[in-house]
Amino acid sequence: xxxxxxxxxxxxxxxxxCVMSAYLSLENINMSFTAKGNTFCALDNVNMRIDRGELIxxxxxxxxxxxxxxxxxxxxxxxxAGGVLLENKEVNAxxxxxxxxxxxxxxxxxLSVYDNVRLAVNKVFAETKSKKERHDxxxxxxxxxxxxxxxEKYPAELSGGMKQxxxxxxALAMEPKVLxxxxxxxxxxxxxxxxxxxxxxxxxxDLKNTVIMITxxxxxxxxxxxxxxxxxxxxxATIGEILKIELxxxxxxxxxxxxxxxxHYRAEVMRFLYERQRAVAVA
Amino acid sequence: MKSNVLRIAEQDKSSxxxxxxxxxxxxxxxxxxxxxTDAPTKWLGRDKLAGILRGVVLPFLTFAIVIGVWLLxxxxxxxxxxxxxDAWHKAVEIFSDPFYDKGPNDMGIAWQLLYSLGRVxxxxxxxxxxxxxxxxxxxxxxAFRTALQPLIQILRPVSxxxxxxxxxxxxxxxDPSAIFVIFITCIWxxxxxxxxxxxxxxxxYMNVAAVLRLGKWEIATKILLPATLPYIMTGMxxxxxxxxxxxxxxxxxxxxxxxxxxxxxxxxxLNVPSIIVCIVVIGLVGIILESGMSLIQKRFDYNLR
Numbered sequence: 054x055x056x057x058x059x060x061x062x063x064x065x066x067x068x069x070x071c072v073m074s075a076y077l078s079l080e081n082i083n084m085s086f087t088a089k090g091n092t093f094c095a096l097d098n099v100n101m102r103i104d105r106g107e108l109i110x111x112x113x114x115x116x117x118x119x120x121x122x123x124x125x126x127x128x129x130x131x132x133x134a135g136g137v138l139l140e141n142k143e144v145n146a147x148x149x150x151x152x153x154x155x156x157x158x159x160x161x162x163x164l165s166v167y168d169n170v171r172l173a174v175n176k177v178f179a180e181t182k183s184k185k186e187r188h189d190x191x192x193x194x195x196x197x198x199x200x201x202x203x204x205e206k207y208p209a210e211l212s213g214g215m216k217q218x219x220x221x222x223x224a225l226a227m228e229p230k231v232l233x234x235x236x237x238x239x240x241x242x243x244x245x246x247x248x249x250x251x252x253x254x255x256x257x258x259d260l261k262n263t264v265i266m267i268t269x270x271x272x273x274x275x276x277x278x279x280x281x282x283x284x285x286x287x288x289x290a291t292i293g294e295i296l297k298i299e300l301x302x303x304x305x306x307x308x309x310x311x312x313x314x315x316x317h318y319r320a321e322v323m324r325f326l327y328e329r330q331r332a333v334a335v336a
Numbered sequence: 337m338k339s340n341v342l343r344i345a346e347q348d349k350s351s352x353x354x355x356x357x358x359x360x361x362x363x364x365x366x367x368x369x370x371x372x373t374d375a376p377t378k379w380l381g382r383d384k385l386a387g388i389l390r391g392v393v394l395p396f397l398t399f400a401i402v403i404g405v406w407l408l409x410x411x412x413x414x415x416x417x418x419x420x421x422d423a424w425h426k427a428v429e430i431f432s433d434p435f436y437d438k439g440p441n442d443m444g445i446a447w448q449l450l451y452s453l454g455r456v457x458x459x460x461x462x463x464x465x466x467x468x469x470x471x472x473x474x475x476x477x478x479a480f481r482t483a484l485q486p487l488i489q490i491l492r493p494v495s496x497x498x499x500x501x502x503x504x505x506x507x508x509x510x511d512p513s514a515i516f517v518i519f520i521t522c523i524w525x526x527x528x529x530x531x532x533x534x535x536x537x538x539x540x541y542m543n544v545a546a547v548l549r550l551g552k553w554e555i556a557t558k559i560l561l562p563a564t565l566p567y568i569m570t571g572m573x574x575x576x577x578x579x580x581x582x583x584x585x586x587x588x589x590x591x592x593x594x595x596x597x598x599x600x601x602x603x604x605x606l607n608v609p610s611i612i613v614c615i616v617v618i619g620l621v622g623i624i625l626e627s628g629m630s631l632i633q634k635r636f637d638y639n640l641r
Binding site for chain 1: 538540541543544546547548549550554558559562563565638639
């Protein structure tokens with residue numbers, strides 16, 4: 054009456070998965086490219102579990118595959134092995150449940166601020182919201198990022214920070230299960246970046262979205278995140294360390310500057326980046 | 337300077353209405369006027385006045401020189417070249433009754449121009465109807481592009497007039513042949529620009545489309561078409577200006593009513609002053625076509641809004 058060993062293992066695996074299931078999980082992700090007969094392994098054995106409402110930063114040196122991880126979660130890239138589970142369902146194609154805020158905002162230049170957001174709202178809520186509701190929802194999301202004063206402006210008329218706000222509004226308007234941000238503030242000047250970080254913290258406190266953000270800014274990572282995922286350098290990059298940031302929210306930028314815990318976390322990340330994972334010399 | 341232009345653009349937009357011509361005017365003046373520095377305002381008005389004066393005086397000088405050389409040629413080199421005054425009198429005569437109609441061989445200049453414009457518009461319209469969709473296919477499908485590229489490479493440098501005999505054979509009539517030649521003239525710039533435009537659509541826009549799960553048709557109409565429109569417009573603008581040049585030559589060969597044959601006819605009658613008038617008129621119509629196209633471009637090209 055002994056059960057087959059294989060069957061048992063399988064059951065244990067399923068059991069584990071059901072009990073320990075996270076909101077979003079990355080399972081053994083491997084990403085390899087083949088060019089001219091050579092296989093280049095960009096990511097190897099990337100595992101991550103993210104709870105609902107968490108704000109996660111992924112940090113690492115340029116070229117370590119941070120963006121690749123994000124694009125895999127977004128479904129814009131297909132893994133070579135392993136997969137992404139969102140609420141226990143595999144996702145391997147892009148969709149509005151994983152809205153992306155792109156680094157260069159990616160607003161459509163021929164549409165006004167309002168129409169850029171409305172395009173997304175119309176598509177995602179085509180059946181579930183009436184025309185009036187879609188209009189209100191568009192306005193609501195633009196108000197959330199403080200861009201409701203510029204509805205009829207075109208992207209070319211906006212500053213970098215404003216464009217990024219609209220990009221965030223568009224992503225939020227999709228009511229995504231996970232909000233993916235690819236170095237969202239990387240191209241902005243320091244003051245604008247601080248403003249947008251504060252806005253993001255406010256929105257996150259308000260809506261409790263699940264956010265995954267790519268960054269290479271240590272302060273940004275520590276200030277915003279619940280956990281910081283630090284990636285090793287490629288090739289075959291993987292997750293080197295995960296740092297839990299247990300600073301109470303709401304966090305105030307100015308208070309943090311003198312906060313011992315904050316500075317400890319900051320040093321921790323720096324140590325990882327500059328001692329354990331030196332930037333590649335050629336970079 | 338840039339912010340200044342931007343502000344003016346905003347004002348135009350906030351003033352509502354589709355007042356594109358106004359926008360054009362304000363923008364061009366803001367370009368040519370000196371940057372608003374902290375110089376006292378009274379000097380600004382003076383600078384502007386000087387700028388306008390310069391804008392009038394310098395071109396006027398050029399015209400004066402050309403007319404002087406023309407006069408010299410008339411008096412000292414080739415007597416048969418009419419004097420500027422002869423040409424002027426001829427112009428007054430021609431434009432005193434541009435719409436007269438004394439049978440198919442004797443019509444006013446306005447009719448000649450309208451017939452030519454009609455052919456240009458027909459050929460141009462057909463070329464846009466064919467060129468834009470085919471250009472789209474070329475931009476979207478590498479296979480399609482590979483298949484068509486060599487043919488286009490070979491045919492593009494050929495003078496459209498070389499196709500006239502083929503047109504005459506195919507259609508056995510003068511009018512469709514001329515339209516056919518204009519079609520050939522316009523198809524290449526339209527095709528090539530549209531294809532280039534589709535290929536130049538940033539990957540980011542496609543990512544946005546993917547995240548929103550837009551369908552194929554939605555991608556074509558909501559992303560590719562608007563993103564490509566500036567390129568299509570450029571192609572159309574190029575096409576139209578070349579077409580207006582080609583129609584004159586084509587009509588000289590085909591005969592009938594039209595500004596091209598009109599010139600040829602006047603040459604056969606040794607009526608040289610009319611030819612000179614025609615040259616100027618063709619140029620002016622060309623300017624009108626060009627500015628018409630740039631108005632349309634301003635309306636549709638998000639880069640110029």
